Amino acid sequence: MDSFSDRHDFSLVDSRERQRQRSVNQAFAELRYILPTHPPDKKLSKHEILRLSIKYIHILETILKYQEEVEGRLPVSNISHICTATTTSSSSKSK
Template sequence: MEGGRVPEYANGAPGMDHSHYGGVPPGSGPPGLGGPRPVKRRGTANRKERRRTQSINSAFAELRECIPNVPADTKLSKIKTLRLATSYIAYLMDLLAKDDQNGEAEAFKAEIKKTDVKEEKRKKELNEILKSTVSSNDKKTKGRTGWPQHVWALELKQ
């Protein structure tokens, strides 16, 4: 309690008798010691958190739209969305690797800039993560949303 300020707590409702208030409800003491300011700050923090949550949710909605073969009425959790997206990315990377072996993807690759050592290492680590994700997704999952993983896993094996 430096400078005579009372700490603000997110769950300390106005008028509550907490031990750190000394039995005096916030806002009823001397001016500047817990008046309407904590409520205003809490409201601002709540607005920021709502905006952050909405931003994350809209990003997940956009990501869900990029995942093919998922019926519109299928609800995907955030973790399932991330897992399906990584599986799909792994499938696309494998598809590109196969095209590269056939020499058909040269025009596409020409537009890709040269990567540095750090980026190569990061890509290799991502590849390993994606490969382990695909292999761990081979096991049956519960629920009605697990099927696309198996579709992509079968595509990868061909």
């Protein structure tokens, strides 16, 4: 027979899973927002968002390397470090 405690435990697990899924969906929505696509409101699956994100990162990396070589900008390794530090600090603030 189910006890109140068992039902409460399942409810807690379900609640955590729903929150985790909302967080994942929010992350995909934010990633989708910054991806350039045509048309801009094109519906993308999570798989497509990840695939396009990887391509977009490679394009941005190529641009940064070009700027470093031609225009004497910061080396890509320094920029990556700055971006990582910014992301880490902003994500820790949101917790």
